[in-house]
Amino acid sequence: MIDLRELILDKDKLYPLLRKLKKEARLIAPVKNDHGDTLFTTIEDIDTTRIDLENQPQESLKPFFLPQQETVASYSVLNGEYTFTPPEPAQDTIFFGVRSCDLTALLYMDLIFSKPAKDATYYDRRNHSLVITLGCNQPFDNCFCEATSSGPYLEYGYGLQFIDLGDCYYVSAGRGRGADLLEKWGYFFREVTKKDQNRRYQLFLEARGQFTKNIQVTHACQKLQKETVAEEIWEKLSQRCYDCGGCAYVCPTCTCFSVDDMPQGRSNGIRIRSWDACTSSGFTRMTGGHNPIDRTRHALKRRFLHKLKYDFANHGKASCTGCGRCVDICFGGVDITTFIDLFTGQETP
Amino acid sequence: MTNSIGELVGADVLLITGSNTTETHPQIGRNILQAVDRGAKLIVIDPRKTDIARQAHIHLALRPGTDIALINAMMRVILDEDLADDLFISMRTENFIALRDYLHRLDLSELAKITGIDQATIHEAACIYARSSKSVICYCLGVTQHTCGTNNVQAVANLAMLTGNVEKKHSGVDPLRGQNNVQGACDMAALPAVLPGYQNLADMEIRSRFEAVWKCSIPATTGKSLTEMTHNGKDGAIKAMFIMGENPALSDPHLGRVKETLNTLEFLAVSDIFLTETAQLADVVFPAASFAEKGGTITNSERRVQICRRAIAPIHNCRPDSHIIMELGKRINCPGMEFDNDAEIMEEISLLTPIYGGMHYDRLAENHGLQWPCPYRNHPGTEFLHKYYFARGKGCFTITEHQEPFEKTENKYPFTLVTGRGSYHHYHTATMTRNSRRLVRECPQALLEINSEDCDNLKLRDGETVELRSRRGAVQIPIQITDRVKPGTVFSSFHFFEVPINELTVDAMDPQSKCPELKVCSVNLRKVAHD
Numbered sequence: 001m002i003d004l005r006e007l008i009l010d011k012d013k014l015y016p017l018l019r020k021l022k023k024e025a026r027l028i029a030p031v032k033n034d035h036g037d038t039l040f041t042t043i044e045d046i047d048t049t050r051i052d053l054e055n056q057p058q059e060s061l062k063p064f065f066l067p068q069q070e071t072v073a074s075y076s077v078l079n080g081e082y083t084f085t086p087p088e089p090a091q092d093t094i095f096f097g098v099r100s101c102d103l104t105a106l107l108y109m110d111l112i113f114s115k116p117a118k119d120a121t122y123y124d125r126r127n128h129s130l131v132i133t134l135g136c137n138q139p140f141d142n143c144f145c146e147a148t149s150s151g152p153y154l155e156y157g158y159g160l161q162f163i164d165l166g167d168c169y170y171v172s173a174g175r176g177r178g179a180d181l182l183e184k185w186g187y188f189f190r191e192v193t194k195k196d197q198n199r200r201y202q203l204f205l206e207a208r209g210q211f212t213k214n215i216q217v218t219h220a221c222q223k224l225q226k227e228t229v230a231e232e233i234w235e236k237l238s239q240r241c242y243d244c245g246g247c248a249y250v251c252p253t254c255t256c257f258s259v260d261d262m263p264q265g266r267s268n269g270i271r272i273r274s275w276d277a278c279t280s281s282g283f284t285r286m287t288g289g290h291n292p293i294d295r296t297r298h299a300l301k302r303r304f305l306h307k308l309k310y311d312f313a314n315h316g317k318a319s320c321t322g323c324g325r326c327v328d329i330c331f332g333g334v335d336i337t338t339f340i341d342l343f344t345g346q347e348t349p
Numbered sequence: 350m351t352n353s354i355g356e357l358v359g360a361d362v363l364l365i366t367g368s369n370t371t372e373t374h375p376q377i378g379r380n381i382l383q384a385v386d387r388g389a390k391l392i393v394i395d396p397r398k399t400d401i402a403r404q405a406h407i408h409l410a411l412r413p414g415t416d417i418a419l420i421n422a423m424m425r426v427i428l429d430e431d432l433a434d435d436l437f438i439s440m441r442t443e444n445f446i447a448l449r450d451y452l453h454r455l456d457l458s459e460l461a462k463i464t465g466i467d468q469a470t471i472h473e474a475a476c477i478y479a480r481s482s483k484s485v486i487c488y489c490l491g492v493t494q495h496t497c498g499t500n501n502v503q504a505v506a507n508l509a510m511l512t513g514n515v516e517k518k519h520s521g522v523d524p525l526r527g528q529n530n531v532q533g534a535c536d537m538a539a540l541p542a543v544l545p546g547y548q549n550l551a552d553m554e555i556r557s558r559f560e561a562v563w564k565c566s567i568p569a570t571t572g573k574s575l576t577e578m579t580h581n582g583k584d585g586a587i588k589a590m591f592i593m594g595e596n597p598a599l600s601d602p603h604l605g606r607v608k609e610t611l612n613t614l615e616f617l618a619v620s621d622i623f624l625t626e627t628a629q630l631a632d633v634v635f636p637a638a639s640f641a642e643k644g645g646t647i648t649n650s651e652r653r654v655q656i657c658r659r660a661i662a663p664i665h666n667c668r669p670d671s672h673i674i675m676e677l678g679k680r681i682n683c684p685g686m687e688f689d690n691d692a693e694i695m696e697e698i699s700l701l702t703p704i705y706g707g708m709h710y711d712r713l714a715e716n717h718g719l720q721w722p723c724p725y726r727n728h729p730g731t732e733f734l735h736k737y738y739f740a741r742g743k744g745c746f747t748i749t750e751h752q753e754p755f756e757k758t759e760n761k762y763p764f765t766l767v768t769g770r771g772s773y774h775h776y777h778t779a780t781m782t783r784n785s786r787r788l789v790r791e792c793p794q795a796l797l798e799i800n801s802e803d804c805d806n807l808k809l810r811d812g813e814t815v816e817l818r819s820r821r822g823a824v825q826i827p828i829q830i831t832d833r834v835k836p837g838t839v840f841s842s843f844h845f846f847e848v849p850i851n852e853l854t855v856d857a858m859d860p861q862s863k864c865p866e867l868k869v870c871s872v873n874l875r876k877v878a879h880d
Binding site: 034035239240242243244245258260274276280281282289331332333 | 371372375376378379382383386400403404658773774786787790791812
């Protein structure tokens, strides 16, 4: 009996395999569009779509599980009686070509949306999803997943993990449905040889040495448990935060949202939830106008302390996955890496 | 901009004047901050202590409307310290002797007194700017929205030429454009005196080139500027108007006169994506498509023409602006309005506009567009302007003299009101941004910035509503006590229709550019009694 946990898929078998998977579920993978942007896209026609496994997708998986705006319920009133309609049920979906950092973020979101009660729409989508990751042999410019223990390869959490060995993929199966897939479509695969295993380890070692950013995430997390951050660091960062919310929106682990009830007429309406950001002043402003957070000094305090101090204390791990998207998007250059550098003393304010 | 935006990162000195860059041009602000992180020196000229002024090495908080006095003082210091670029002056400029003699006649302490900045600070700023060969000047509406706006810009140009800080990478004079495509609108001659590509309307040969394509005759007379049109008055020559994507009933100065004009027109048609204050006065409203519902090109501050692609189909009966214009054209029997798509329109632009000569759609799709001048198909576009020579040949120094703003403060109106964009979250008359719940939450109401010293004298508390009055009108507005403004100066935005601040502003204009003096008018304020 062959070991189903690890197999080799030759590259010319990739599209035939994906074609089969697409019959079972909606298939979403990174695709470079006409404007040069790589985005997770639903594959409609596998013969004409080229999946882009070279570039980092601009968005994480977050929008597929927690959309920027979604209707969580709609209601109608008839003779004073309210009827609530839940949203459409989720569709079976297979995500292919997901990077390690983005899956790690999804595992974190699982935690957030499970307490105190499981979030219905999130878990509906999550239970209907299977994630196939692609280990990173070459980190992107702003990445630092090695420092956040969320890459470049993963140990757990995936349905399947693909590692590019050049002419083939080294495929590892995770729990449950991933292993089922390998069993069902076993005839596409061949067995792992000792040479393949050595090549995989070699690539892993090489990948870890290729990060251009050296961010002391764990050191910062540990230091935060014992020390407070100097006020001038918060002030320096806040001065340059323009409240655009970009960092929170691109962040794969930022899950803050706001809920609004929107009447759609006299007898019906919807309840929507949409992304929010703790860096916004309206996020903490009271109805009477008082704001417990002074934005001019502490705009970014909650963001960084939540990710690096409290999550580290509560879950043993920072809720930053080192994907580097906030580094790219910040107008003021005051992303999480700037904070960590300032706080750990790699740069003085 | 004479530079490209990316060049700002490599500059060694950045002189920002009349621009709240980080709030109003965040992408450019980002480049400036990166330069500062690299070690560049940042000098900000602004009456207000804006976010970028707080981060400046030197903040020159001048009295509103005294830009020329300040720049003249800086130039005088540069002469005194022998920091002028003699080679550049002799090779590339003319009329320097006249400027030099004029500057030598000026009294530095007198100029310092006019601006309200001490002489030593001006001296330091001038030396920092002049000692670097990679100095950039960025300016915005704080320079141009004055009755002496054209001279303000000339003064800035004099300063750059005096030190040779133009014509090369990382140095130049950069006006930051206030709308995504205002550069494109100007390039396409949404200006009264030129044809597309800034070609002279008075030149018969150029006119005939356009007439051959447009199959009509083009009047050689210069048209009217925006403020002249909206201040036409009830007995003015203009009887009908078609306004597209502009909201003068909130954005133009001295709103009383604007409304009088619009209300007494025989016919007003407005095209916009929402029913603006102006559209509410119209006889006919065209529902226009938003940026996401149409294609075309957008030209940004660095003269880069970029393709904007349609993301979604127009909702309901909305139509792209080009469609509205073409259909109107056909109905009034205007020939040459039969374009199949945006690429065909661009082909006509390339044909008639030399600076856009090589900008065909297939080329624009590469490399995020091209920067004009791009005169022919294989031309790579132009990164920075004025290499080897200026547009007119040699750069001409023109003497600029300080001139007081149109309206002076006096006993009855002791405060100077400065207006501008007041928040990162709202854009101009907030036609679009106030339709976003999140942006409204972040910036829900208009506030009047006022210094704590003035509040002590007037016995005002933070958040209290005051009546703000000028010779032309009055509004009620809550105050925000802040050190962003100096005593004697108050500031508010023009985002909110409930507080139409332009009821108060003056319609006095710069004689050349016709740009109104939105940055300075005199007001008084008093507490509104509670019921």
